Amino acid sequence: MAAIEVSGLSKHYGDVRANDDLTFTVRKGEIFGYLGPNGAGKTTTIRSLLGFQSPTEGTATVLGHDVRDEDELIEAKAEIGYLPGDPGLDEQVTGREYLDYQASLKGDERRGELLELFDPPLDRKIREYSRGNKQMVGIVQAFMHDPDLVIMDEPTSGLDPLKQEAFNEFLRGERERGKTVFFSSHVLGEVRRVCDRVGIIREGKLVTLEDIDALLRRGGKRVRVHTRSDADLAGLDGEGIVDREAFDDGVQFTFTGDYNALVSLLAQYDIVDLEIEEPPLEDVFMHFYGAD
Numbered sequence: 001m002a003a004i005e006v007s008g009l010s011k012h013y014g015d016v017r018a019n020d021d022l023t024f025t026v027r028k029g030e031i032f033g034y035l036g037p038n039g040a041g042k043t044t045t046i047r048s049l050l051g052f053q054s055p056t057e058g059t060a061t062v063l064g065h066d067v068r069d070e071d072e073l074i075e076a077k078a079e080i081g082y083l084p085g086d087p088g089l090d091e092q093v094t095g096r097e098y099l100d101y102q103a104s105l106k107g108d109e110r111r112g113e114l115l116e117l118f119d120p121p122l123d124r125k126i127r128e129y130s131r132g133n134k135q136m137v138g139i140v141q142a143f144m145h146d147p148d149l150v151i152m153d154e155p156t157s158g159l160d161p162l163k164q165e166a167f168n169e170f171l172r173g174e175r176e177r178g179k180t181v182f183f184s185s186h187v188l189g190e191v192r193r194v195c196d197r198v199g200i201i202r203e204g205k206l207v208t209l210e211d212i213d214a215l216l217r218r219g220g221k222r223v224r225v226h227t228r229s230d231a232d233l234a235g236l237d238g239e240g241i242v243d244r245e246a247f248d249d250g251v252q253f254t255f256t257g258d259y260n261a262l263v264s265l266l267a268q269y270d271i272v273d274l275e276i277e278e279p280p281l282e283d284v285f286m287h288f289y290g291a292d
């Protein structure tokens with residue numbers, strides 16, 4: 001059984017097709033990144049998965065339970081953690097009071113362990129919290145009952161880079177423990193560091209769904225060639241070379257072709273330095289989102 005099974009899921013708000021015939025599966029034990037720019041429809045999918053709204057068409061199951069069936073979903077929720085995009089916490093209570101309340105609803109066997117990693121000032125009122133502190137309380141409540149599946153809407157927003165890395169490390173540990181994580185993001189660098197697979201959504205439709213490695217492979221390599229400054233670089237072009245840009249002592253391009261051909265081509269030049277690296281995921285993303 002898949003952790004999440006989305007079949008033909010659509011959600012329309014009047015003329016806006018926020019989700020349009022989405023079909024995909026999230027496997028048990030994987031970290032799945034749900035990527036898209038602002039307004040692509042990520043939150044809409046997440047709200048449907050949690051049963052906060054009914055799909056216009058199609059459906060989804062979470063841990064085998066149909067999201068359209070309220071009773072089934074209540075049962076499933078004991079095994080699901082959820083972090084909304086806007087944690088919407090009660091501002092009048094302290095962080096500790098909030099977590100105590102959440103614990104009374106669903107348990108908190110991992111609270112202590114989580115608070116060692118994510119450490120908001122528990123005895124202060126939530127209204128005094130920074131965005132990052134609110135996010136940390138949200139993360140603690142999402143995981144503290146040790147659910148099998150955690151669904152999160154832009155979980156790292158507001159976290160500083162050190163906390164983001166701690167969060168990534170924590171997610172990798174959860175995967176080791178066999179847990180499933182589904183989270184949305186528009187920060188491509190972060191899904192690359194932690195996700196097994198990624199689905200890209202644009203204007204309500206799924207543009208692609210693949211292993212993060214395959215996505216990066218398809219995105220090619222970024223090549224930067226430095227030559228003697230008097231070299232004529234006009235011939236340094238050919239099949240598989242895209243986004244070519246010349247600079248003072250060389251040229252930079254994305255290469256998606258055959259590496260033997262690239263080596264033969266480069267061998268014709270007097271090269272003083274050569275850099276070949278993974279392209280930023282943002283560039284890969286542009287291949288899907290670029291000129292339309």
Ligand SMILES: Nc1ncnc2c1ncn2[C@@H]1O[C@H](COP(=O)(O)OP(=O)(O)OP(=O)(O)O)[C@@H](O)[C@H]1O
Pocket residue numbers: 013016017018036037038039040041042043044045085186
């Ligand atoms: N309750 C609503 N009523 C009308 N339109 C809505 C409603 N909720 C979302 N939309 C519209 O649906 C589309 C998808 O919105 P959604 O919030 O799902 O995007 P998102 O990918 O989560 O964006 P972001 O990254 O900005 O949070 C947008 O055009 C949005 O304006």
